[in-house]
Amino acid sequence: MLYPESNECRMVTSLDGFWNFKVEDQPIDPAQPLSNPITMAVPASFNDQVIDHQIRNHDGYFWYQTTFNVSKMQLAQRNVLRFGSVTHEATVYVNGKQVGYHQGGFTPFEIELDGHIHLGENDLKVRVSNLLSNKTIPVGKLTEENGNYHVDPNFDFFNYAGIHRPVKLYTTSRTAHIDEIVVKYDTDLKQTTINPEVKVTGDFDQVVAEILDEDGKQVEQVQGSSLNEIQKIVISDTHLWQPMNAYLYRLKISLLVEDEVIDTYTQEFGVRKVEVKDAGVYINDQPIYLKGFGRHEDFPIIGKGMKP
Secondary structure, eight states, rough: OOOOSSSSOOOOOOOOEEEEEEEEEEOOOTSSSSOOOOOEEEEEGGGOOOOHHHHHHHSEEEEEEEEEEEEEHHHEEEEEEESOOESSSEEEEEEEEEEEEEEEETTTTEEEEEETTEEEEEEEEEEEEOOOOTSSSSEEEEEETTTTEEEEESSSSOOOOOOOOOOEEEOOSSEEEEEEEEEEEESSSSSSSEEEEEEEEEEOSSSEEEETTTTHHHHHEEESSEEEEEOEEEEEOOOOOOOOBBBEEEEEEEETTEEEEEEEEEEEEEEOOEEEEETTTEEETEEEEEOOOOOOBTTTBBSOOOOO
């Protein structure tokens, strides 16, 4: 899954900001506005944004709601809604209709919105659950009594929940679009052969693959009428990725129809050789000493949310 990128063929709109929020204490109709909502920042956990003890420690379901506008230019393209993380379960509604569902609070997911959006203002709601059981990751003990849930987490940190990563709406061409780019390579630390794995949906006439250096200068270019024809792109004098000098190349893939670029995407990558031998770790044939660290996503106010 490619991270949304704004370029000459793609538009990206951030839906981050202040959303409406409501704990589900009775059935909620996704086609109706949330009644008496409070304001909640996205992305962030909801727990530490409130002073109400019951809301902070609520186990069960809760709702987020916002609106977004769609222009004529956007409506003519393929529109995709991307959530970076919703903990732990999300059911997504657009204009009152369910358009997607995702379980797992630590992975991104996308939903195609064609046929679900219209020109102008559109309504977006997300029903979120923070419930855990022996079938979820992480696990917890779930009990229910008279419609009230209680979760005993099987871990030693707080069960933060909410929309934890950015929410983005992006567009691509409907004719053909790039779905995935994986940069694989073979190197002798001087010459490198790039073997990109590219996935495309739709039909195109030509595909162009360019290698750009850190200054944006073209190192190499190949093209053809199929993805098989852009294999084995050679960097003859490789600038290696090194510790404390993380040099990055960029692989730019472009799809053309009748000599017009209809989609393009640029993926960064570094070239290095990593080996484990002689009880040590070697990068580019040089030993390296590694030190670990612990990062706990537990910040004031935003909890497990992405820190700006």
